[in-house]
Amino acid sequence: xxxxxxxxxxxxxxxxxxxxxxxxxxxxxxxxxxxxxxxxxxxxxxxxxxxxxxxxxxxxxxxxxxxxxxxxxxxxxxxxxxxxxxxxxxxxxxxxxxxxxxxxxxxxxxxxxxxxxxxxxxxxxxxxxxxxxxxxxxxxxxxxxxxxxxxxxxxxxxxxxxxxxxxxxxxxxxxxxxxxxxxxxxxxxxxxxxxxxxxxxxxxxxxxxxxxxxxxxxxxxxxxxxxxxxxxxxxxxxxxxxxxxxxxxxxxxxxxxxxxxxxxxxxxxxxxxxxxxxxxxxxxxxxxxxxxxxxxxxxxxxxxxxxxxxxxxxxxxxxxxxxxxxxxxxxxxxxxxxxxxxxxxxxxxxxxxxxxxxxxxxxxxxxxxxxxxxxxxxxxxxxxxxxxxxxxxxxxxxxxxxxxxxxxxxxxxxxxxxxxxxxxxxxxxxxxxxxxxxxxxxx
Numbered sequence: 307x308x309x310x311x312x313x314x315x316x317x318x319x320x321x322x323x324x325x326x327x328x329x330x331x332x333x334x335x336x337x338x339x340x341x342x343x344x345x346x347x348x349x350x351x352x353x354x355x356x357x358x359x360x361x362x363x364x365x366x367x368x369x370x371x372x373x374x375x376x377x378x379x380x381x382x383x384x385x386x387x388x389x390x391x392x393x394x395x396x397x398x399x400x401x402x403x404x405x406x407x408x409x410x411x412x413x414x415x416x417x418x419x420x421x422x423x424x425x426x427x428x429x430x431x432x433x434x435x436x437x438x439x440x441x442x443x444x445x446x447x448x449x450x451x452x453x454x455x456x457x458x459x460x461x462x463x464x465x466x467x468x469x470x471x472x473x474x475x476x477x478x479x480x481x482x483x484x485x486x487x488x489x490x491x492x493x494x495x496x497x498x499x500x501x502x503x504x505x506x507x508x509x510x511x512x513x514x515x516x517x518x519x520x521x522x523x524x525x526x527x528x529x530x531x532x533x534x535x536x537x538x539x540x541x542x543x544x545x546x547x548x549x550x551x552x553x554x555x556x557x558x559x560x561x562x563x564x565x566x567x568x569x570x571x572x573x574x575x576x577x578x579x580x581x582x583x584x585x586x587x588x589x590x591x592x593x594x595x596x597x598x599x600x601x602x603x604x605x606x607x608x609x610x611x612x613x614x615x616x617x618x619x620x621x622x623x624x625x626x627x628x629x630x631x632x633x634x635x636x637x638x639x640x641x642x643x644x645x646x647x648x649x650x651x652x653x654x655x656x657x658x659x660x661x662x663x664x665x666x667x668x669x670x671x672x673x674x675x676x677x678x679x680x681x682x683x684x685x686x687x688x689x690x691x692x693x694x695x696x697x698x699x700x701x702x703x704x705x706x707x708x709x710x711x712x713x714x715x716x717x718x719x720x721x722x723x724x725x726x727x728x729x730x731x732x733x734x735x736x737x738x739x740x741x742x743x744x745x746x747x748x749x
Contacts, residue, residue, distance in 0.1 A: 307737065308486070309361055309370060310336040311354065313344070313474065314377030315385070320717060321377065327729035333737055337361075341379050345388035350474060351481040371484030373736070376474075376494055378714040379467065380550065383452040390459050391447035393466030404472040404495050405465060406502050439609045455574070455586040457546075457553065461610040464548040468495050489713050490689030497693065497713045500547050500613045510686035513679060513707045515698070518542055518614040527604040530614060534560060539616055543650075543709075544604060547611035550712070553587045554607055557617065557650035558600070569594040570650060573603050591649055617650070618707055621699040623667035628652060629709065630663055630697040632680040633716055633728060636735050639677035640723040641716075644668065672704055679706040692716060692732060 310328075314321045316338045324336050339353045354372075355362040364370040379385050391397065442450075442459055450458050471491035478485045496502045501523075507514050517523060518539055524530035534540060540562050546554025556571040574588035585606055594600050604612075620627035626646040633641040644666035645652040646659040654660055663673050680695040687693070694715015698707040716728045723731055 307334065308373040309334065309358075309365075310375060310736070311339060311350075311372050312336045312375045312377055313339050313341065313350075315342075315379075315382055316340050318381055320714070323717070323727075323729040324375075324733070327727065327733045330730060331733055331737065333733060336375075341382070341385045342388075344470065344474065345385060345392070349481075350477045365482045365485070368482075368484055370482075371486065372482055373486050373488060374478055375488040376471070376491060376713075379470075380714075386458070386463060387447060387450050387452075389466035389470065390442060390450065390463050391444045391466065392469050393441075393459075393462040393464070394444045394447055395441050396443050397466070397469070400469045401472050401476075402465070402469065404475070404492050405468040406495070406499050453584075453586070455589060457573075457585050457587060459610075460546060460548055460554065464498070464611070467498070467548075471495060487689070488691050489693070490687075493687045493690045494713045497687065497690075497711045498548055498550075499611075500545050500549075500710065501611070503711050504613065504615070506686050507683055507708055507711070510682070512682045512686055513705065515543070515615040515618050515707050515709065518616070524608065524612075524614055526608045527601040530604060530608075531560070535562075538562075541617035542614045543617050544607060544612055544614045546607050547613050551587075551655060552651050552653040554610075554612075555651060556603065556607070558604075559617070567595060567597055567600055569600045569603065571603070572651070573607075575599065575603060589655075591651060618698050618709075619701045620650075620652075621667070621701050621704060623661075623665075626659065628661070628666045628699075630668070630676050630695075630699065631715065631718065632676055632695045632697050633692075633718065634680050634684040634695060635692050635716075635732055636739065637681060637684065638735075639680050640731055641718055641721045641728050642673075642676070643718055643721050668699065672699060672706075675704075675706050679708060683708045683711055687711070694718075 312321055312324055321338050328336055337354065337358055339350060343353050351362060361370060365372050379389065392400065439459065439461060441462055471494065475491045496506060504514050504517060518537065519533045524533050534542060541559040544556040544558055549555065552572050554573060556569050558569045560567050570591055570593055572587050572591060574586050574592060575583050577583045620629055623646065626648055628644045628646040629652050631643050631645060632639055642663055644661040644663050645654055646661055646666055652658045676697045676699065680697055683695050684690065684693050694712040695708055696710040698709050716732065718728050721728065726734060
């Protein structure tokens with residue numbers, strides 16, 4: 307059996323879930339290599355040699371081919387700060403080989419706050435260029451303080467994350483020529499960037515909500531409003547391109563008759579007189595109707611990369627709308643949970659009600675359609691074996707759409723499939739699969 311190497315945070319809910327699952331199934335323990343060590347500059351081979359010198363030697367000689375699993379880097383401010391530093395323009399020895407092509411732009415060299423002043427000086431009717439936030443240097447990034455919920459610099463974090471995964475992919479190929487990835491790092495990056503995700507899904511014929519602006523998406527609040535009016539799309543979801551857990555998501559609507567605006571979002575803002583505002587994930591939904599506040603939040607999202615799509619009215623049950631988190635493992639749609647809410651944003655940590663799809667009122671026929679759509683979505687990422695799909699079911703007529711693909715979307719509590727929890731099922735499928743049966747990876 308291939309040894310399993312998990313790159314994650316030792317002892318967190320994910321790595322502990324894998325440890326417990328393998329113990330229950332009588333499988334050899336997974337080897338946990340910490341993000342902290344990797345972000346300090348240690349290599350995969352060095353960390354493995356410290357924990358398992360015999361296996362590291364065998365893998366290096368090609369007699370053992372490890373299987374690598376990347377888990378979420380979230381949950382640790384130290385890792386977040388280190389990734390922001392790794393994304394800095396003066397970070398040493400970095401490569402942007404895995405950074406999505408349409409995002410490869412030079413960091414701005416303008417003086418501090420120049421971009422914001424330029425944006426604020428333009429009239430609402432002006433055609434504005436897409437502006438980027440001023441990057442943080444490595445030194446400035448490492449000085450960031452752990453302020454609960456604050457979104458320090460999401461676009462620079464994403465660049466750093468791409469650089470780290472590019473390095474890990476290169477190191478694995480060099481150290482262990484026969485190594486395989488459970489989910490290919492390049493595809494994890496594509497799943498993390500919602501713009502790239504929806505482009506890949508649409509190209510594969512997987513149904514997704516219609517993107518606002520098509521091939522010429524909005525770049526800020528002014529162009530968003532202009533395109534919404536031109537396309538008669540009065541309700542949209544705006545998403546921070548690399549956000550997760552509803553961070554940076556806005557359910558936004560404009561009354562076409564009165565122009566009244568409503569934004570429902572987890573984004574909070576703290577304004578100051580002498581310095582730029584701070585944007586943070588409030589952990590609960592807020593409602594904004596003030597145009598100035600809404601404009602500032604949307605402009606901030608677009609400076610860090612955002613994606614806007616048609617607001618698909620969701621199916622409902624008992625006055626609550628819902629969507630489905632559907633896990634797909636090795637092409638099989640397995641664990642699923644309905645996320646039900648009286649609000650348009652249904653993430654479970656926002657106190658949405660969890661149900662089985664049947665309890666939410668989903669017919670057997672529609673459940674099969676949800677599962678098929680989720681399978682098609684994973685198939686659009688041929689180098690990946692596991693992902694959680696957020697599947698929208700429209701109200702009338704009932705149709706399915708993929709709203710999001712989460713490469714770490716298997717942290718589902720108290721959900722079973724054939725008597726197995728999510729990690730138990732994944733580890734069982736790994737142990738039972740014919741050799742070799744992993745997706746085709748681009749190592």
